Amino acid sequence: MGLVRIKPVIQKELLHIRRDPLSLVLLLVLPVFMLVLYGYALNFDVKHLSLAVVDLDKSQSSRELVARLTSGEYFDLKYRLERISELDELFDHEKIKIALVLPKNFGRDLVSGRGPAVQILLDGTNPTPAQTGLGYLSNILRQYSTNLNLELLNRSGLNKITMPFAVRTRVWYNPELKSSKFLVPGLMAFVLMVIIVLATSLTIVREIEKKTMDQLLLSPLTPAELVVGKIIPYLGLSLIGAVVVLLAGWLLFGVVVKGNYLLLLLVVVIFLFCGLSQGLLISTVASSQLVAFLLSGISTLLPTFILSGFVFPIRNMPPVIQGISSIIPARYFLVCLRAIILKGVGLKAFYREMIFMTAYGLVVTFLSLAKLKKSFFR
Amino acid sequence: MRKIIALVKKELIQLRRDRRLLPVVIMAPILQLLILGYAVNLDVRHIPVVPVDLDNSQSSRQVTAAVMNSGYFRTTARAGSQEEGGYYLDRGQAAVVLVIPRGFEADLVAGRETALQALVDGTESQTASIAINYLEMITRQYNQNLILEKVEKSGLGLKPVIIQAEFRAFFNPSLSSRKFFLPGIFGLLVMVMTVMLTAMAVVRESDTGTMEQLIVTPLKPAEIITGKLLSFFLVGLVDIALILGVIYFWFRLPLKGDFFLFLLLSVLYMLNTLGLGLFISTITRTPQQAMLTSFFFMMPMILLSGFVFPVENMPRFFQWITCLIPLRYYLVVLRGLFLKGVRIKALADEGLMLLVLALVLNLLSVSRFRRRLD
Numbered sequence: 001m002g003l004v005r006i007k008p009v010i011q012k013e014l015l016h017i018r019r020d021p022l023s024l025v026l027l028l029v030l031p032v033f034m035l036v037l038y039g040y041a042l043n044f045d046v047k048h049l050s051l052a053v054v055d056l057d058k059s060q061s062s063r064e065l066v067a068r069l070t071s072g073e074y075f076d077l078k079y080r081l082e083r084i085s086e087l088d089e090l091f092d093h094e095k096i097k098i099a100l101v102l103p104k105n106f107g108r109d110l111v112s113g114r115g116p117a118v119q120i121l122l123d124g125t126n127p128t129p130a131q132t133g134l135g136y137l138s139n140i141l142r143q144y145s146t147n148l149n150l151e152l153l154n155r156s157g158l159n160k161i162t163m164p165f166a167v168r169t170r171v172w173y174n175p176e177l178k179s180s181k182f183l184v185p186g187l188m189a190f191v192l193m194v195i196i197v198l199a200t201s202l203t204i205v206r207e208i209e210k211k212t213m214d215q216l217l218l219s220p221l222t223p224a225e226l227v228v229g230k231i232i233p234y235l236g237l238s239l240i241g242a243v244v245v246l247l248a249g250w251l252l253f254g255v256v257v258k259g260n261y262l263l264l265l266l267v268v269v270i271f272l273f274c275g276l277s278q279g280l281l282i283s284t285v286a287s288s289q290l291v292a293f294l295l296s297g298i299s300t301l302l303p304t305f306i307l308s309g310f311v312f313p314i315r316n317m318p319p320v321i322q323g324i325s326s327i328i329p330a331r332y333f334l335v336c337l338r339a340i341i342l343k344g345v346g347l348k349a350f351y352r353e354m355i356f357m358t359a360y361g362l363v364v365t366f367l368s369l370a371k372l373k374k375s376f377f378r
Numbered sequence: 379m380r381k382i383i384a385l386v387k388k389e390l391i392q393l394r395r396d397r398r399l400l401p402v403v404i405m406a407p408i409l410q411l412l413i414l415g416y417a418v419n420l421d422v423r424h425i426p427v428v429p430v431d432l433d434n435s436q437s438s439r440q441v442t443a444a445v446m447n448s449g450y451f452r453t454t455a456r457a458g459s460q461e462e463g464g465y466y467l468d469r470g471q472a473a474v475v476l477v478i479p480r481g482f483e484a485d486l487v488a489g490r491e492t493a494l495q496a497l498v499d500g501t502e503s504q505t506a507s508i509a510i511n512y513l514e515m516i517t518r519q520y521n522q523n524l525i526l527e528k529v530e531k532s533g534l535g536l537k538p539v540i541i542q543a544e545f546r547a548f549f550n551p552s553l554s555s556r557k558f559f560l561p562g563i564f565g566l567l568v569m570v571m572t573v574m575l576t577a578m579a580v581v582r583e584s585d586t587g588t589m590e591q592l593i594v595t596p597l598k599p600a601e602i603i604t605g606k607l608l609s610f611f612l613v614g615l616v617d618i619a620l621i622l623g624v625i626y627f628w629f630r631l632p633l634k635g636d637f638f639l640f641l642l643l644s645v646l647y648m649l650n651t652l653g654l655g656l657f658i659s660t661i662t663r664t665p666q667q668a669m670l671t672s673f674f675f676m677m678p679m680i681l682l683s684g685f686v687f688p689v690e691n692m693p694r695f696f697q698w699i700t701c702l703i704p705l706r707y708y709l710v711v712l713r714g715l716f717l718k719g720v721r722i723k724a725l726a727d728e729g730l731m732l733l734v735l736a737l738v739l740n741l742l743s744v745s746r747f748r749r750r751l752d
Contacts, residue, residue, distance in 0.1 A: 026670040041696040113537025124547030148539040174500030
């Protein structure tokens with residue numbers, strides 16, 4: 001492999017990039033734009049669920065309980081209703097997410113130990129917030145009845161009894177549980193992967209479709225030299241993109257890198273290498289630019305979004321799907337990113353992920369080289 | 379009309395000739411739906427826990443068992459100290475380290491205040507907050523039982539206070555994540571396939587130099603656009619049928635609403651995505667630009683559509699932006715038809731918005747195309 005022969009390829013590719021300023025701008029601006037957009041727009045926080053209460057009892061106890069429900073930030077009491085039948089319409093028109101029905105004689109049954117049954121109705125369309133809301137609500141109910149029992153015991157003159165025990169939670173790495181801290185590394189992986197594969201997937205197939213491949217074949221270049229020359233400019237470009245994304249994450253969302261910067265750089269380069277090699281492989285197997293475009297869209301957009309652990313926890317997936325997700329480089333990149341940026345832990349926690357990504361990149365590059373050689377010597 | 383049909387034929391021949399295109403167009407949506415349909419699951423189960431039992435008493439074992447048997451957690455390892463537990467958090471092998479302090483049982487018996495300690499990995503904020511929620515729920519339940527026991531054993535004839543709660547979920551009684559996300563994947567796949575196919579439509583003609591040939595034909599710009607639109611529309615219909623088939627036969631999620639309503643609104647939606655693809659195709663000059671630009675449009679649409687992140691959680695400003703996203707309306711349509719079985723009246727607003735957006739997008743691309751020909 002000769003540097004003398006690679007240099008002109010790099011220059012040629014740079015020329016291509018320079019000639020197409022729109023693409024250049026998109027490549028550099030797109031990641032930051034996305035980060036800003038999503039970092040502000042997206043969150044999972046389940047708060048202020050719209051609540052309706054049907055209080056058929058109207059006793060002091062029922063009013064007390066309702067007050068307890070609405071004192072926190074979990075529920076917004078939107079409607080107080082007289083009849084259960086009024087709930088249907090509210091659910092149908094998505095005016096409320098959750099409703100509590102307190103039966104007649106609720107207060108009386110409560111003190112006489114008959115255990116009144118309250119009804120919780122919820123909109124199950126989106127199960128995650130529904131379940132969280134259900135959890136909040138039943139916690140409040142339980143707390144309420146337990147407090148009453150404690151009062152009862154203490155009033156009865158036994159020695160003072162307190163709540164047996166509590167849970168004290170300490171959240172590591174992201175004490176305020178901000179969604180943005182969770183999402184920023186994921187967004188980085190998502191955006192970088194898509195952009196890199198898109199940028200490189202046309203490089204080879206473009207030469208073929210525009211019939212300029214023959215000219216390259218006549219040159220003394222070996223396939224490996226051609227590929228390296230074509231990859232290097234994009235590697236540089238996407239590295240700039242990655243740095244800009246990190247800067248934006250720091251400036252806009254206060255996501256500070258806790259760990260080692262050099263390690264971070266290394267991980268980013270390895271991940272970019274994976275993306276570049278995937279783009280390259282697509283470019284060598286595609287029969288036209290349209291196919292290359294479709295393949296790179298299909299292999300990056302939804303898989304990195306859904307299978308990488310960015311939003312959907314991998315441990316919840318069925319074993320077969322977990323197996324498939326293990327060939328998504330973004331999955332490993334995310335582990336490394338969260339470890340370095342949020343946890344600030346050392347190489348020991350994620351060296352396996354790094355090894356895997358390197359292997360992935362090498363294998364895929366090798367595959368595309370082999371494919372390219374075949375078409376070279378056809 | 380005959381001229382348009384001829385153009386459609388030409389486009390379809392071109393699609394058929396590309397030997398790798400057809401398999402991609404047919405197989406990709408099916409494969410993606412099969413894989414992604416199983417992957418989309420936000421139910422938080424099997425949260426990995428490392429218990430650190432420093433008390434080693436009957437009570438501490440009971441509490442640990444109560445947590446572990448709740449169905450939400452699973453033990454990955456046991457640690458002898460808090461530091462050792464923290465090590466699992468660092469390596470991402472545990473999401474929660476549950477520490478039961480020394481003297482837990484003694485405090486409990488003596489009625490002194492005591493507390494479990496939960497160290498939670500906050501990097502996955504979603505899982506973390508749900509895990510905390512579950513832990514609170516389990517401890518409250520445990521406490522409640524302890525106190526009820528005391529009330530009963532007090533021998534004073536006290537009547538314990540109990541509230542029985544029963545719950546019912548509308549529209550998705552089993553609270554299954556997949557039912558919620560499958561319609562979303564439907565909308566995503568249709569968008570990704572049709573936008574990508576059409577984004578290349580015009581730009582490719584100019585890139586390979588066949589645009590001049592098209593221009594010298596007696597076709598008007600609007601006719602060229604209609605012809606292109608129509609051919610990709612056919613491809614899109616095939617994709618919709620395939621995806622619907624997989625959802626129905628494989629995932630067994632039946633369409634509760636009216637089929638013709640579904641078809642009508644899907645056609646409207648496809649006019650949007652095709653229009654968007656064409657628009658991209660007319661504002662870009664090279665295939666690479668077309669690719670990057672279509673992702674520039676598609677990525678925000680995916681994330682802001684309400685597919686995963688609820689629109690009502692977004693800041694007001696972003697909620698306005700989502701009004702311009704066809705997928706947002708189509709998701710309401712799909713969820714309404716698949717989960718709730720709603721009628722046309724409930725979807726009138728969405729249908730209207732889809733119609734308006736489709737008109738705007740397609741008129742925009744025709745006018746851009748005309749300008750470009752001049």
